[in-house]
Amino acid sequence: MTQPPGEPDTVGSLTAATRPHTKPAPVPEGAVMVIVKIARFNPDNDRGSYWESFRVPALPTDRMLNLLIYIKSYLDGTLTFRRSCAHGICGSDAMQINGINRLACKILLKDLLPRDGAPTTITIAPLRSLPVEKDLIVNMEPFFNLYREIKPYLITYGPAPERERLQSPADRARFDDTTKCILCACCTSSCPVYWAEKTYYGPAAFVNAHRFIFDSRDHGAAERLEILNDIDGVWRCRTTFNCTQACPRGIQVTKAITEVKRALMFTR
The missing domain is CATH 1.10.1060.10 (Alpha-helical ferredoxin)
Structure with a gap:
């Protein structure tokens, strides 16, 4: 799989009706709304690689891993990524965040928010040059x-x-x-x-x-x-x-x- 081409797909809603079998999605007090644009790939279908975007309410102190867990828990349970310790020790959740290799558990949302308060879109893709198995998981x-x-x-x-x-x-x-x-x-x-x-x-x-x-x-x-x-x-x-x-x-x-x-x- 190469880097997914094209523009963002449908923006995920915060309501449970947008995805089957999802729970009601909580919105934390003081949350800001961000768009998380994720590279998707599923070897079990013929859609190939593509981008899909989700609207996610998040606190500035949330880690990017929290946003991914929110998406998987409330918006799309098929989203696939690795994680383990969530403290920057295991290295499991390495991925490209805004084009830079990072650990999702170490990057805070506030470090990615624009200072002028403009709408925020964060792109997430798997590590480059390693074979993609599914979504953000590489071999x-x-x-x-x-x-x-x-x-x-x-x-x-x-x-x-x-x-x-x-x-x-x-x-x-x-x-x-x-x-x-x-x-x-x-x-x-x-x-x-x-x-x-x-x-x-x-x-x-x-x-x-x-x-x-x-x-x-x-x-x-x-x-x-x-x-x-x-x-x-x-x-x-x-x-x-x-x-x-x-x-x-x-x-x-x-x-x-x-x-x-x-x-x-x-x-x-």
């Missing part, structure tokens, strides 16, 4: 397959210690930033190189390689650097900073990729 396996290629686990040789593998606070701080990755795919699906070539490992894989390459307890740095020195490795990065801007955890992704490049240069 994450291509992303995870590339992630697994860089051996994202501790590699050690020799006998195991009697108790634990000790590490100083300074050594731990060396890779602290890249331990924050939640594998939401926001960075990788925002990368122009990944858009053009799906065999490119992508920013998320590089971040997780960085996490172990610079871990003083790990013995597999040379193996990972050899993988990342491949044609689909870090040298294809064009330093557009899309990945850093898209990361919901604030990881300095481009900096991590640069450090991996430097490690390759010094190793070589």
Whole structure:
């Protein structure tokens, strides 16, 4: 599925009569009315991809995830999306919100409202360059397959210690930033190189390689650097900073990729 073309479809009403089997829709006191324009796709019909819009009453302090749950609960129960923790930790609800990769549970409506009070339309679409399964759900396996290629686990040789593998606070701080990755795919699906070539490992894989390459307890740095020195490795990065801007955890992704490049240069 490609990005849905065309203009918004019918605007969903707030009354239960507009959708079968819906509950009466509550309107919170102090709510503002926004139009949520969602990319729709259902593999079980021949309609293809299209846009559908819904009128949703929401408080400025509501998260975008709240608006999606409202639509599914009261306007259209067929709307499909992923969610889990709702606290920016699991990465399940990554999607394009107004064209930018974000977590729906971390974006507040007030941050999307125009300051002049003009009518608000918010567009929501699935992550780019990953196969769409239904509506806002994408198949994450291509992303995870590339992630697994860089051996994202501790590699050690020799006998195991009697108790634990000790590490100083300074050594731990060396890779602290890249331990924050939640594998939401926001960075990788925002990368122009990944858009053009799906065999490119992508920013998320590089971040997780960085996490172990610079871990003083790990013995597999040379193996990972050899993988990342491949044609689909870090040298294809064009330093557009899309990945850093898209990361919901604030990881300095481009900096991590640069450090991996430097490690390759010094190793070589």
